Amino acid sequence: MPPEVTAAVVAALSPRLRKRLDAAVEKLAGRPVTCDGAICRIAVDDETFVELHAPGGTVTAEGGIRCGCLLAPACVHRAAAATLAPIADDTSTPAPSDAPDQPPLPAPDEADATAPLTGPTEEGASAPTTAPSGTPAQAAAAEALWQAAVPVLDAGVDGAGAVLQAALLRAAHTARLAALPRPAAAAIRTVNGLRAARAAEPDHRTAELADALEELLATAYGLRRPGTPDAHAALRGTARRAYTPGGSLRLYGLFAEPVLTATGHAGVVTWTVDSAGRLYTVPDVAPGGPVRARNAGDRAVRMGDTALTHRDLARAGLVVSGATVSPDGRLGAGRSVRAAAAAGADWTEEPLASLWSVPVADQAARVLAAGAAGPDLLFLDATLTGVAREAGGDCLLAECAGLTVRLTAADDHPELAHRENLALLATAPGTRFRAIARLVPAAHPRAALLAVRLPTGRHDLGLDRLQRQDVPPTSPLPDPARAPSPVRPTPSAPLHILRRRTEQVVVAGRRALTHAAPARPHTAAPHPEAPDSALLRRAGLSTAAELLDALRGSAAERGRDGFGRLVAADTDAFARAWLATARYLDEASTALCREAWRT
Numbered sequence: 001m002p003p004e005v006t007a008a009v010v011a012a013l014s015p016r017l018r019k020r021l022d023a024a025v026e027k028l029a030g031r032p033v034t035c036d037g038a039i040c041r042i043a044v045d046d047e048t049f050v051e052l053h054a055p056g057g058t059v060t061a062e063g064g065i066r067c068g069c070l071l072a073p074a075c076v077h078r079a080a081a082a083t084l085a086p087i088a089d090d091t092s093t094p095a096p097s098d099a100p101d102q103p104p105l106p107a108p109d110e111a112d113a114t115a116p117l118t119g120p121t122e123e124g125a126s127a128p129t130t131a132p133s134g135t136p137a138q139a140a141a142a143e144a145l146w147q148a149a150v151p152v153l154d155a156g157v158d159g160a161g162a163v164l165q166a167a168l169l170r171a172a173h174t175a176r177l178a179a180l181p182r183p184a185a186a187a188i189r190t191v192n193g194l195r196a197a198r199a200a201e202p203d204h205r206t207a208e209l210a211d212a213l214e215e216l217l218a219t220a221y222g223l224r225r226p227g228t229p230d231a232h233a234a235l236r237g238t239a240r241r242a243y244t245p246g247g248s249l250r251l252y253g254l255f256a257e258p259v260l261t262a263t264g265h266a267g268v269v270t271w272t273v274d275s276a277g278r279l280y281t282v283p284d285v286a287p288g289g290p291v292r293a294r295n296a297g298d299r300a301v302r303m304g305d306t307a308l309t310h311r312d313l314a315r316a317g318l319v320v321s322g323a324t325v326s327p328d329g330r331l332g333a334g335r336s337v338r339a340a341a342a343a344g345a346d347w348t349e350e351p352l353a354s355l356w357s358v359p360v361a362d363q364a365a366r367v368l369a370a371g372a373a374g375p376d377l378l379f380l381d382a383t384l385t386g387v388a389r390e391a392g393g394d395c396l397l398a399e400c401a402g403l404t405v406r407l408t409a410a411d412d413h414p415e416l417a418h419r420e421n422l423a424l425l426a427t428a429p430g431t432r433f434r435a436i437a438r439l440v441p442a443a444h445p446r447a448a449l450l451a452v453r454l455p456t457g458r459h460d461l462g463l464d465r466l467q468r469q470d471v472p473p474t475s476p477l478p479d480p481a482r483a484p485s486p487v488r489p490t491p492s493a494p495l496h497i498l499r500r501r502t503e504q505v506v507v508a509g510r511r512a513l514t515h516a517a518p519a520r521p522h523t524a525a526p527h528p529e530a531p532d533s534a535l536l537r538r539a540g541l542s543t544a545a546e547l548l549d550a551l552r553g554s555a556a557e558r559g560r561d562g563f564g565r566l567v568a569a570d571t572d573a574f575a576r577a578w579l580a581t582a583r584y585l586d587e588a589s590t591a592l593c594r595e596a597w598r599t
Helices: 003-011 015-029 076-084 136-159 162-177 181-198 206-224 229-236 290-298 353-357 360-373 419-426 495-510 531-538 542-556 569-596
Strands: 032-037 041-042 049-053 064-067 244-260 265-272 277-288 317-325 338-342 377-388 396-402 405-407 432-438 446-454 455-460
Touching: 003 076, 015 076, 015 162, 015 455, 032 277, 032 569, 049 076, 076 162, 136 162, 136 181, 136 495, 136 569, 162 181, 181 206, 181 396, 206 229, 206 495, 206 569, 244 277, 244 290, 244 446, 244 455, 265 290, 265 377, 353 377, 360 377, 360 432, 360 569, 377 446, 396 419, 405 419, 419 446, 495 531, 495 542, 495 569, 531 542, 542 569
Parallel strands: 405 446
Antiparallel strands: 032 041, 041 049, 049 064, 244 265, 244 317, 265 277, 317 338, 377 396, 377 432, 396 405, 432 446, 446 455
């Protein structure tokens, strides 16, 4: 369902029906659905149906949603059906001719989305010249995104129903038309996260919703203020991935990993490396589910005339002529690209072995510095030492370059082999292995295990299922009836306090902090300090404590009019305080993660 169609159908409802929309969505979600070609029917009751006419799989106009009740087309059933339908990916909207050029999206630390929130520049430093940039349409779209996102933060998941979601979808559509793909995508992710949270979907994560909302507020806030052209171009983002000629490439396969996204896409990505050590990816991702992700490794690589499958390419090589490469290393598969199979190399042979020669601390620092703009892989030589019990499940403990690293499953979906393979590896403490993992930002060394090289060979942990003979136990097997013993956590800065408060706001809205705000007596005596703020100050995080106090204060601040009546809360000030807290948390977490990987 395109976001503009959902927004238009909800906007057409009367105020009385808008109040009933959330209840109608919940009721319609439990009704039977039948599909016949391009028409899907939802049974409202025994005699009434809502029909979605979706040629090509997408409803293209409001008229494509039809209801058989007496109030149609002004009924609540059409709006409920539009709200339940997945949001369509629309990347075909052309950029307006007056929109400025948009360079590739940089790392998050290069896009200064909240520069006014971080304080003044250093003394003697020359600040860059700032001026409004972009078109009037882009400025208006950024303002609309901010005005639609602030009520969502104020209400939280519990209060952000279909009406607030529709307003955010309308703002996202406006942003797409104004060539603001980055904030528009963040708005769509926020709506998807809200729907997953309200539906109590098992794969929903509050932290992911908080990240999407932070991205939305940060980009909208930055685009509403004066800034350098480069900073605004970074905040606008790019709608399509740009490919440039890469010439001839000699590639060596590293590993392949299955891809399963929350947006309904699945497939596989095969990682390769050239003789200079640069990483390239060969993707095969399309609409699909867990079955496609599980079987995509056996699909042929769509590049040139090669007959290699992705599973084969992970252990072989490839010679490519006329290659096209995106800034993030993704290889194109255009008509002019030619590819042929070639010999591969083992992880202990050059040029692959050089990837493991870089110190782990330097690898982690490189990943954190690149952010979303670069690969996030770590190349580890490790020894299994045990199992750690965590709230989200057990993880492996491994010794690597003097560090104790926690290795987790890259994906917990039962159709994929990650969790099963980790359980088998846990029975072989003392095993030495070479691994490829994805850095997981945390206050301790942590990574998601993707592929390993054992004495029996290389294994892609998402596609290959390890057998008992692949991991012979090097010590007596643990008693199955005995639960793994918990590992004492490493002392670290109490940033979990800030994270808990920011996520509480995402779930319950501004009211989650009003009860915890210090009282403001009429006397001049200072109010007592909140316990968590005091804990942050004792840990030396005075800035974190000040941000938390400011967040609480903005949540509880209510002025009075001339008659002594309470006026509406300043939700804009609250959103700015929450955004400043979230951005500080990101930077502090990155610094702690970088320090944790140093020996």
